[in-house]
Amino acid sequence: MTPRSLPVLALLLAAAAACGSPAPAPAAPPPSAAPAVTAAPVESAPAATAWVMPDLVGANLQDAQNAVQSLTDFGIAVTTSTDATGAGRNQVLDANWTVCAQNIAPGETITADSRIDFAAVKLEEAC
Template sequence: MRSTTVLALTLTALAACGGQPAQPPPPPPGPTGPTIITYTAPVPMPPETTPAAPPAGSQATSWTMPDLVGSVLQDAQDSIQRLTGYGIVLTTSHDATGAGRMQVADRNWKVCTQNVPPGAAITSSSRIDFGVVKVDESC
């Protein structure tokens, strides 16, 4: 649009000076209206999730509690998750010495007790708690 205005002013100036205005050049090829840009938003992908409990009828809804006494705490937790197919994701632990120490690095602790006895049935609603001490301590 601006180039057309400049061209018109140039032609007017030439005519005012006595020169012969030339025919304006033809418009450039292409669309003469505004350019329309279409944007299609990407379709979001669903997040990857692990089911909290197995789908009904596809896997066991109860499992047999293993004997995890003597295991490293991290390995005991992993064993429960593997056994249940993540039907039980969270287990708890406490300092078996009574000192109230926090289990920050689970690999540094070993299981001395478990609140669910080996061989007992556990379900996704079971609460499993391990009594633990540091790996270099005696139970």
């Protein structure tokens, strides 16, 4: 071996020794002096909003639907309708139908969970 090869040999031996031994574990962080975190108080759920069902019999079906949406500020955004004649026709253009009956009587309390259905006939038909 030559004197110049000794430093290279020392480096190789050091590298081999480092590969065979596990790396030291990182030191744990020092304990924090931050205050303990506490949970915010739980507020009770707000009371359900309720409204009074208006009398919409005789109204245009579209206007009746709009009235419910307006009254509830879209808390009830969807109402359904059925053909009051029993023929099973779909109310495709709601403005062409008149409300003959409603499943929730005027003056009753309605909530967002209420399912409102209007029985309707075409404008030229009698209820």
